[in-house]
Amino acid sequence: MPFVNIKIPEAALSTPQKEEVIHRVTDMLAEYFTEAARPHTMVLIEEVKDGGYGRADAVYVTPAPFRARD
Structure with a gap:
């Protein structure tokens, strides 16, 4: 059984985008x-x-303009 685990920043993709992935x-x-x-x-x-x-010794927070909107 193929199993793929994808980790993304919170709110980076909308629900339709996740479905497409x-x-x-x-x-x-x-x-x-x-x-x-x-x-x-x-x-x-x-x-x-x-x-x-x-990443690169810095804690990552998703910038507001890059947050997905469902």
């Missing part, structure tokens, strides 16, 4: 593993809260 990743894996894998493919999108991770 799930569908496109599933399609990609079905191309590689054949259609037989589609019903067994799991795509998990985890939203990491602001301040919950960092």
